[in-house]
Amino acid sequence: MRALLLYRLELSPDTDPPDTDPADAVVEVDPATPIIRATDLGVTRGDGVFETAVVRHGVPQALEAHLHRLERSAALLELPAPSLDRWRTAVRRAAAAVSRPGVLRDGEIASIKFAMTRGDELDHAGPTGWVLSFAGADPSAVRAAGVTAVVLDRGYRHDVMHTAPWLLQGAKSLAYAVNQAALREAARRGADDVVFVSADGFVLEGPRSTLIARIDDTLVTPPPEFGVLPGTTQGDVFAGLADRRTAIVPVTREDLRRADALWLCSSTRGAVPVRALDGAALAIDHELTARMNAVLDARED
Amino acid sequence: MRALLLYRLELSPDTDPPDTDPADAVVEVDPATPIIRATDLGVTRGDGVFETAVVRHGVPQALEAHLHRLERSAALLELPAPSLDRWRTAVRRAAAAVSRPGVLRDGEIASIKFAMTRGDELDHAGPTGWVLSFAGADPSAVRAAGVTAVVLDRGYRHDVMHTAPWLLQGAKSLAYAVNQAALREAARRGADDVVFVSADGFVLEGPRSTLIARIDDTLVTPPPEFGVLPGTTQGDVFAGLADRRTAIVPVTREDLRRADALWLCSSTRGAVPVRALDGAALAIDHELTARMNAVLDARED
Known part of the structure; x- marks a missing residue:
């Protein structure tokens, strides 16, 4: 596996105000850059949820089912309800980006992992979110x-x-x-x-x-x-x-x-x-x- | 709780060469700085171990017992054996630093949380480690x-x-x-x-x-x-x-x-x-x- 593309998502504890463009919340960063603090509950307690979707035909497959399950997992962990518009926007954008010619090598397929944690245990500023695209082996074999x-x-x-x-x-x-x-x-x-x-x-x-x-x-x-x-x-x-x-x-x-x-x-x-x-x-x-x-x-x- | 001090530990998959000074592996960073990647198994799988020691009299209490338990937890997770010299050096140094006059406010005590993850799932460069000192409420009440x-x-x-x-x-x-x-x-x-x-x-x-x-x-x-x-x-x-x-x-x-x-x-x-x-x-x-x-x-x- 190799990382292709990483987006950090700006999330707030509140639901999105109706005048917010979900695309504004998506910030591209180098996948090698650390984006999680040592005080984030995602790493101190494994306190977060995730999904992984595969990319085919330039789109994340079964995205609505994955978003629905992210919502369900978040509810089971009593996390804030994910802002689905933001996640949908970010995952689709990532799928389109990694589907451009030349991104994948022969024998690779792209997948997208997206995760939301409860956020920093000290500053309580709301969830931490990211969307990581990576290349893995084609599953034909x-x-x-x-x-x-x-x-x-x-x-x-x-x-x-x-x-x-x-x-x-x-x-x-x-x-x-x-x-x-x-x-x-x-x-x-x-x-x-x-x-x-x-x-x-x-x-x-x-x-x-x-x-x-x-x-x-x-x-x-x-x-x-x-x-x-x-x-x-x-x-x-x-x-x-x-x-x-x-x-x-x-x-x-x-x-x-x-x-x-x-x-x-x-x-x-x-x-x-x-x-x-x-x-x-x-x-x-x-x-x-x-x-x-x-x-x-x-x-x- | 508030973060006081953060050290990142340079760890390698191998045990320490005998000529390594464990102090060289300790790097101070701003606690607000993200130090963990989105591909670190510590956050993608909760795949790591930790300990928390309290600081009294300028030293981390029961440090050897905590180090022993870190070793035991690492063995249960089949992680590389922790380089105890490095952890001991870093935790003691953190305890001394936060015990200086003026660091703690009235009614606070200092504790030190130290954690080791299996490391990045893509680059396989060995464990990720950090030592975080934080101030919490004095437990008298x-x-x-x-x-x-x-x-x-x-x-x-x-x-x-x-x-x-x-x-x-x-x-x-x-x-x-x-x-x-x-x-x-x-x-x-x-x-x-x-x-x-x-x-x-x-x-x-x-x-x-x-x-x-x-x-x-x-x-x-x-x-x-x-x-x-x-x-x-x-x-x-x-x-x-x-x-x-x-x-x-x-x-x-x-x-x-x-x-x-x-x-x-x-x-x-x-x-x-x-x-x-x-x-x-x-x-x-x-x-x-x-x-x-x-x-x-x-x-x-």
């Missing part, structure tokens, strides 16, 4: 080869979002050290990725992806009420496969064993098949994977 | 008045440190959004602070403190194996009260109901009595609280 994954316990019951909302399950927060540690555990076990399960045996999601399982010829994914992120990519896969049975339903570990195909879906990679889970081989349905990704790559917003 | 607290579920079983080490329990990490959310939940319930319990009914710790309970005339605190931080302040309280029975033992929610006094211990505040738990009044033992804090405030290292 991983979509064809698939990944290996291991099942790891996320430690919480499936219903903590309701019984203990302060655990922030279902929020895409900056406090993702556990997700990173789970990926290191996967690597230690010789695998590429992780499927989290709840302490009481329900399948959840990956540390950076939404799971789709094909069980009894139906494509299923766990419900957001179980503390998983509503998948923007999985949502568009389901919407785009009108001839397939799809369902958002609880999936147990036992159900997962009966799955004859699995995918991990994320914005930057699309639908990536799982070719082995906990060491047990799974067939890759190359044709369906290609259809899923054709649906995703064709999106123009 | 809160030590006398005590605080109110509520019991909240932390969602994990007591043994996840062993069964699922990737959950990073027992590490003082930058991914503390849940601790912040728990404190907001306490405020919503009209309380000042939180006592976390495990999903299976064991008492753990506060979001920013170690719990001491007096049960059957013994001062007890839960064991670090239950995924709680080894308390530097609680440790010095136990060590300093040689005439009292103390024990590091499992404490259940039922045990907690039998406690006739509770304290939340932290570096910046010392031992603060809990005057009500979940709305039920608890007597404050002012004499013992004063003895605990006399022990703490007398420390010269």
Whole structure:
């Protein structure tokens, strides 16, 4: 990965006055320039939220779904409601900028990560925000080869979002050290990725992806009420496969064993098949994977 | 709180060469200056560790215990081992600087927060480190008045440190959004602070403190194996009260109901009595609280 472009967003604790042009709030800075203070709650507590959208056809894909989820995560963390006009303006502008000829090298695609923190813990001047565009590897190879994954316990019951909302399950927060540690555990076990399960045996999601399982010829994914992120990519896969049975339903570990195909879906990679889970081989349905990704790559917003 | 002094630490992925002067790695910067990039894993993932020491008599109290715990947290996150000489040098220098006459205002004490992140996710140039000195309120008032607290579920079983080490329990990490959310939940319930319990009914710790309970005339605190931080302040309280029975033992929610006094211990505040738990009044033992804090405030290292 390499950084392409960074915008700092001027945010205030209040909602935008109606006469403000959202474009005025977007300030371009060198990506190598530090923009976050040592007293920003984003870094002192992981107290913030983020989204990552991929760029195709010059636009950030599924932007409205990402903005909606940013709003949802902010609400779960009780952050000020994001000024969506500012974020939309900045992310679109970044997508257009990195889509100019010559920005990307062969074999690269552009993605945009945008984040909002609670701001400085000392000056209380409102949220800190930024929009970072970066180049990553084109996912064609991983979509064809698939990944290996291991099942790891996320430690919480499936219903903590309701019984203990302060655990922030279902929020895409900056406090993702556990997700990173789970990926290191996967690597230690010789695998590429992780499927989290709840302490009481329900399948959840990956540390950076939404799971789709094909069980009894139906494509299923766990419900957001179980503390998983509503998948923007999985949502568009389901919407785009009108001839397939799809369902958002609880999936147990036992159900997962009966799955004859699995995918991990994320914005930057699309639908990536799982070719082995906990060491047990799974067939890759190359044709369906290609259809899923054709649906995703064709999106123009 | 107000920032007093900020040092950036030059860290490398390797251990210090023997001919390096640790003082050379300490660079003073204006605390208002951003020092963290938007691509630093400390802010993108909460992927880092920290400690906070209080300054008394011109020195950071319990510094070796804090450095030891920084090392332990770094190991739990599989970060490079911190170069303790550099951290020790920087924190001591900061303590001396903020102890000069005229730096603190009446009613303030100085504390030092030091943090190490995994570093930039793009350039892989090694950890990012900083040492921030700040002024906070003298804790005399809160030590006398005590605080109110509520019991909240932390969602994990007591043994996840062993069964699922990737959950990073027992590490003082930058991914503390849940601790912040728990404190907001306490405020919503009209309380000042939180006592976390495990999903299976064991008492753990506060979001920013170690719990001491007096049960059957013994001062007890839960064991670090239950995924709680080894308390530097609680440790010095136990060590300093040689005439009292103390024990590091499992404490259940039922045990907690039998406690006739509770304290939340932290570096910046010392031992603060809990005057009500979940709305039920608890007597404050002012004499013992004063003895605990006399022990703490007398420390010269």
